[in-house]
Amino acid sequence: MTVTEKEVSRQILQLSGANANLCIRCGRCTAACPVAGQMDQKPHRFASLLLHGQADTLLRSNSIWLCLSCMACSERCPRGVDPARLVEGVRQYAVRPRGMAHFSPDQVPDVVDDEMPQQALMAALRKYRK
């Protein structure tokens, strides 16, 4: 049985643990985001797209790979929506199915250098795959 986009959106909202209903689309999250300029879906659109059952737009976006989890959006949200959790919810939904990882341990030798901290690889493996 295929899962409808509306159902996927609902599952992502639940997975995120954030309360998207509080969002007033003020855009402060996007203003705070250091990489919003390169995102094809800006942070302030996550809440409304998920509430309107349009998760596919977000799952296809580059935004979930550009997000740095720097928490600037969540810190500066005047409504306490915690947009970083919404982005994380979409990202997790994208990487959890088998074979859908954005990064693989096989790529480590290509990216690592003598100074790269263990922390970087650990974080990437947690963020880009499951």
Added chain:
Amino acid sequence: MKQYSYFPGCTLKEKARELDLYARQCAEKLGFSLQELPQWQCCGAVYPMASDEIAPKLSAVRALEKARQQGQDLITVCAACHHVIKRVNDDMKQGGDIADRANRYLGFDTPYEGQTKVVHYLEVLRDEIGFDAIRARVEKPLTGEKIGAYYGCMLLRPSGVMQFDDPESPSVLENLLAALGADPVEFPMRNECCGGYRVVDDAQAAGHTARRVIENALKNGVEELVTACPLCRYNLKKVAGGQIRVSYFTEVLARALGLLKEGGINA
């Protein structure tokens, strides 16, 4: 001498040895000691935000429980370890579904409910030792050195949980630098992201983010940056191109306290 349960973390055992070593040496000089937790495990580097994630939080809970058994506060130096452990501790304190399931899985004699106090090394310097006491121990003041404090993200945000400093206008590092005799330089990008783990996925994009921080620091006359995060240091150093030295705050502290010998690390 107050003793802390110490969670060093993986990076401090490897690529960021100087962050660990100077932290230990400076602590002894300033009158507290770091007792490394037995059999600690990697914190996971990033806080697992999804509402159903329990397994990636267990290593933090184990560390917190060990510290509770010792009756000690849990201290970290690495900004990432501190971030993860502090937020997981908050989850355990809130006592929701995650705390309940983590406790049932781990099966401690008494449930862990966030009893351990999680402190970052800088908080101990500020709140327990005090900058006046530190100033009194300085042997080689950093007179005239224009040092910029780079906070990054993880120590400050989300401020409701981290409660580390004012998230938009932090001061602990500048106050420390001033106590060491340096000339702290505040620059606007000191609490903006360095590019983080993105360097693994797209080094060029991460470099772009880091470069904004370095350019802003240069514009404000910073000659050296200090940080508590190995990944921030890595990203910033990569793009600094020798224009700005990027150090751990513990290196600068050790320098001022006269603990740094010629030729680098004091093994």
